[in-house]
Amino acid sequence: MRSPRAVDHAATFRSKSDAASAAARLSELGFDVTARKRLFGSALEFCHVVPTDPQSAAAFTRAVVEVVEQHRGTYDGGGDSSSRRSRWRGAMHRERGRAAGATGSEASR
Template identity: 35%
Template sequence: MSEQAPVTTSVPTTTGTADPAARQRSVLDTQRERAAQQLEVRLRYGDQVWELREVDHFAVFSRRSRARRAGRALVASGFEIAISRLRLRLVLVASHHAAVDEEATTAFLRQVIEVVEREGGRYDGWRAEIVPAH
């Protein structure tokens, strides 16, 4: 039986700066810090972090057209996506198979956050199952 690792919590993308690149770096930095904390927990649980597993990313958009554009960009990069409505917002779930070691998480966070921010969305974290030793 596999366990779910804790989902990273929401990260507001407004940092008081008008520079979108600085805002994205801030979100990326915050998410990388949380991924490092999650990596420690995963290793304590015996997660084989270098093994591929399904990773789900969550993003929130105020407009369907923007969520769809972000979704198309992520599909072009090999992600599977689903968009659903939650109250007045649209939630994009982008899934792919990846390892969850430091190098892999940095790469996928950079890729997904860049697409989400470019389309005016708010990246809301990721989750993946723990892969135990065989």
């Protein structure tokens, strides 16, 4: 069995108040939370040390997604710190595409 490791997560929210509410709940659950301003709305990065067995990881991810969705957010994924920079670059690229009027797959290019 592998030892627990820190997992970074990201979520986006249309409103600052939704992001703030989600951040408060995630903090209560033991996450280190960082808020980021976005062109439209807000984003959160949050981290917690989690077990690495598949069952625990799946349950933990479901709990994170539930908190994000309860606060009208979009879960952008999780991973170790090396994947965080790539994930944020992708989210910013999609956001710029939406701001320019692109939709669906056009915004992901």
